[in-house]
Amino acid sequence: MPELLLAAANAGAFLACAAFVVYAGMILRPYLRRRRDVPGDAGDFSWHLIVPCRDEAAVIESTISGLVSNHPRARIWCVDDASQDATPAILARLAGEVRQLRVVTRSLPNARLGKGPALNAAFDAIVGALAPGVDPDKVVVGVVDADGSLDPRCLDVIAGPTQFGDPTVSAVQIKVRMLDHVAELAGSASVRPRTRMGRLLVRMQDLEFAGPIAGTQFLRRHVGSVGMGGNGQFTRLSALYRVSRDHGKPWHGALVEDLELGLHVLLTGGRTQYCHDTWVAQEGLPSLRRLVRQRTRWGQGTMQCICYLWPILTSPRISTGAAIEIAYFLLQPWFQLVGGVFYAACGAAVVYGLVQSPGGPSDWLNPTTGGLLVLFLLFSMGPLVIWGPVYRSRVDTSLTRREALLLGVVNVAYMYVNQVADWRALVRIIRQRRDWTKTERNGVRNALPSSTITSVARAT
Amino acid sequence: MASAIAGPARRFGPANGAHAAAAIAAALLLVLGQEQFRRGEALISATIVRFLRIFPADSLGTAIVFPAEGRYVGFTVSPSCTAALLIVPFALLTALLLLAGRVQPRRAGATVALFAVVLILVNQLRLLVITLSVRGWGFETGFARSHVLLGTVVSTVGVAGGLLLFLRMVVPTGRRRA
Numbered sequence: 001m002p003e004l005l006l007a008a009a010n011a012g013a014f015l016a017c018a019a020f021v022v023y024a025g026m027i028l029r030p031y032l033r034r035r036r037d038v039p040g041d042a043g044d045f046s047w048h049l050i051v052p053c054r055d056e057a058a059v060i061e062s063t064i065s066g067l068v069s070n071h072p073r074a075r076i077w078c079v080d081d082a083s084q085d086a087t088p089a090i091l092a093r094l095a096g097e098v099r100q101l102r103v104v105t106r107s108l109p110n111a112r113l114g115k116g117p118a119l120n121a122a123f124d125a126i127v128g129a130l131a132p133g134v135d136p137d138k139v140v141v142g143v144v145d146a147d148g149s150l151d152p153r154c155l156d157v158i159a160g161p162t163q164f165g166d167p168t169v170s171a172v173q174i175k176v177r178m179l180d181h182v183a184e185l186a187g188s189a190s191v192r193p194r195t196r197m198g199r200l201l202v203r204m205q206d207l208e209f210a211g212p213i214a215g216t217q218f219l220r221r222h223v224g225s226v227g228m229g230g231n232g233q234f235t236r237l238s239a240l241y242r243v244s245r246d247h248g249k250p251w252h253g254a255l256v257e258d259l260e261l262g263l264h265v266l267l268t269g270g271r272t273q274y275c276h277d278t279w280v281a282q283e284g285l286p287s288l289r290r291l292v293r294q295r296t297r298w299g300q301g302t303m304q305c306i307c308y309l310w311p312i313l314t315s316p317r318i319s320t321g322a323a324i325e326i327a328y329f330l331l332q333p334w335f336q337l338v339g340g341v342f343y344a345a346c347g348a349a350v351v352y353g354l355v356q357s358p359g360g361p362s363d364w365l366n367p368t369t370g371g372l373l374v375l376f377l378l379f380s381m382g383p384l385v386i387w388g389p390v391y392r393s394r395v396d397t398s399l400t401r402r403e404a405l406l407l408g409v410v411n412v413a414y415m416y417v418n419q420v421a422d423w424r425a426l427v428r429i430i431r432q433r434r435d436w437t438k439t440e441r442n443g444v445r446n447a448l449p450s451s452t453i454t455s456v457a458r459a460t
Numbered sequence: 461m462a463s464a465i466a467g468p469a470r471r472f473g474p475a476n477g478a479h480a481a482a483a484i485a486a487a488l489l490l491v492l493g494q495e496q497f498r499r500g501e502a503l504i505s506a507t508i509v510r511f512l513r514i515f516p517a518d519s520l521g522t523a524i525v526f527p528a529e530g531r532y533v534g535f536t537v538s539p540s541c542t543a544a545l546l547i548v549p550f551a552l553l554t555a556l557l558l559l560a561g562r563v564q565p566r567r568a569g570a571t572v573a574l575f576a577v578v579l580i581l582v583n584q585l586r587l588l589v590i591t592l593s594v595r596g597w598g599f600e601t602g603f604a605r606s607h608v609l610l611g612t613v614v615s616t617v618g619v620a621g622g623l624l625l626f627l628r629m630v631v632p633t634g635r636r637r638a
Contacts, residue, residue, distance in 0.1 A: 003538075003539055004491075004494070004539055006539075006540065007494075007538070007539030007540040007542075007545055008491075008545055010540040010545075011540070011545035011546050011548070011549075012549070014546070014612075014615070014616075014619070015546060015549060015619070017616065018616055018619040018620045018623060019623060021616060021620050022620045022623045022624060025620075223631070310560075313556070313557075313560040313562065314472075314560045314561060319631075320557075320562045320563070320630060320631050320632060321627075321631040323560075323562065324627070324630070324631065366604060367601070367604035367605045367608070367609070368604050368607065368608045370609070371605070371607075371608035371609030371610075371612070372608055374609055375608070375609065375612050375613070375616075378613070379616055
C-alpha cells in the first residue's frame with residue numbers, strides 16, 4: 001500500500017508538471033502570435049471612471065489630474081471610503097474646481113468595508129445621475145486605482161470593433177503595467193525605488209503583468225474566460241445591471257472582487273475581452289513584505305471563489321473551454337499547497353542525498369541525479385525563464401540579452417512568492433479572517449499643482 | 461454565497477450519470493488492478509523488443525528480461541512506471557465533465573479510450589528507449605542514463621501531447637470564441 005501511495009503521488013506530480021508545461025505553451029503561443037486590435041471612437045460611448053479612495057492623499061491629486069487631462073470625455077467618480085488622511089479635503093477642493101469630477105462620500109460604520117462595497121456605492125451614484133432613456137449598452141463603467149495612470153488613447157482603443165465596438169462584449173480588461181516601466185510616462189512624477197532589490201521587485205511585477213499574466217489573458221480570450229483585474233477593468237452598464245439583477249449587486253465580498261465580477265459577467269451570459277494595446281499603469285511594490293501581503297490577498301480571494309466552481313462547470317452560458325480554464329485557475333492555489341509540500345520534500349531529499357553522499361557532490365552526481373537536474377531545468381524552470389527573453393523582445397527592447405536571461409532566472413524564485421502567499425492565505429481561511437488592510441502606497445509621487453487641473457477642466 | 465451564484469444548469473441526462481459511473485469504475489479498476497495492468501505492459505514491451513530484434517526479450521510477471529553482456533538482465537514496470545495511474549485522473553475528470561453535462565457520453569467514452577491508448581503507447585515508447593539505451597551503452601550505464609532523463613523527456617512530451625488531445629476532444633471547437 002505505501003508503494004501504491006508513493007506511485008500515486010509520483011503520478012500526480014508528473015501530471016502536474018505535464019499540465020504546467022502544456023499551460024505554459026498555451027499562454028506563450030497566442031502571446032507571441034497576437035495581432036493589434038483596431039481602435040474605435042470613444043465618442044460612441046459614455047464613460048464613467050470610478051476611483052476608489054481610502055487614505056490616498058499621497059497620490060490622488062496627480063491621478064485625477066492625469067485622468068482629467070487625458071480623458072476629457074469621461075466623468076470621474078471618486079469614492080472617499082471614510083479616509084482618515086487629507087483625501088477628503090483634497091477631493092472637496094478638486095470637486096469645486098473640476099467639472100468632470102464627482103465625489104461619493106461614505107461614512108462609518110458603513111465605510112471601509114472593502115473595495116467591492118465602495119465600487120457598489122459609485123455604481124448607485126452613477127445610475128442615479130443618468131439621464132432617463134440612456135442606453136445602458138452605450139455606457140461603460142471603468143475602475144482605475146487611486147495610484148493608476150490610464151493610457152491617453154485607452155478609451156478610443158477599447159471602443160474598437162473587437163472590444164466594446166462588438167455588441168457581444170460585456171467587459172474589457174486592459175493590460176496592466178508598472179509606472180516605472182511605461183515609456184510613455186518617462187519623466188513623469190514617478191520616482192524609482194531607492195534600493196536595487198526594490199527596483200528588481202518592481203521590474204519583476206512589470207514582467208509578470210506584461211508577460212505571463214497577459215499571455216494567460218490571451219488564452220482566455222481564445223476560450224472565452226478573460227478575467228477582470230482590480231485596475232483597468234471596464235464593464236458595460238447593461239452587464240452590471242444583469243449582474244445586479246441576478247446576484248444582488250455588481251461587486252461582491254470576495255477579497256478579489258474583480259475576479260468575482262468577471263465570473264458573474266460570464267455567469268449572466270456576458271462575454272469578457274482582453275485588450276493588450278492599451279494600458280493602465282500602477283505603482284509597483286518595492287518591498288517583499290508588501291508583495292507577499294498583496295499575493296496573500298489574491299490567494300485567499302481565489303480560494304474564496306472556489307464556491308463558483310460548480311456553477312461555472314454546469315453553466316450553459318459558459319463554454320467548455322472557458323469552464324475548464326476557470327476551473328484550472330480556481331484550483332491553482334490548492335494545487336500549489338499540495339505541490340509545494342511534495343516538491344519541497346523532493347528538494348529536501350536531493351539536499352539530503354548531496355550531504356550524505358560519502359564522496360561529496362561529485363560522487364552524488366551520477367546519470368540518475370544529473371538527469372533529475374536536467375529535467376528540473378527543462379520542465380520546471382524553462383517555462384518560467386523563457387519569459388525573460390520574451391519580455392525583452394516584446395515589452396522592453398532596451399534590456400540586454402544577459403539582463404533578460406537573468407530576469408528569467410529571477411522569475412523562477414519570484415514565483416515562489418505565490419507559494420508563501422498561498423500558505424498564508426490558507427492560515428487566514430482556517431482562522432476565518434476575511435478582513436484586509438489595504439496595501440499602502442509608496443507615497444513618492446509629487447502631486448501636480450491644482451492649477452493644472454483647473455485649466456484642463458475649463459478647457460473641456 | 462452559494463445561493464447568490466445559482467443559475468441555470470446544463471442538461472444532464474441519465475446516460476451522463478451511467479457513463480460517469482462507468483468512468484469512476486474504470487478509474488477504480490485501474491487502481492485495484494494496476495498489477496495486472498503492469499503485467500500486460502511488460503508483456504507488450506517484451507513483444508515489441510523481440511519483434512524489433514533489439515533483444516530476445518520475454519516478460520516475467522511485471523518485469524521485462526533479456527540476455528545482455530553474457531547474463532540475463534531486466535527491469536520491472538513498477539507502480540511508479542505504469543501508465544495505469546496516469547489514466548486515473550483523466551477518467552475522473554471525464555466523469556466530472558459528464559456530471560456537469562459538459563460532454564456527451566459517447567464522446568466521453570471515445571476521449572478516455574483514446575487518451576488511454578496514447579498514454580499506453582507513450583509508456584511503451586519510454587520502455588523501448590530504455591531498452592535501446594541498454595543495448596547501446598550497456599546495462600548499468602544505459603539504464604541509468606535513460607531511466608530518469610530520456611524516459612521522462614519522452615513521457616513528458618508524450619503526456620503533454622495526450623493532454624492537448626484530451627482537451628481538443630472535450631472542448632468542442634465550434635463553441636470557441638474568437
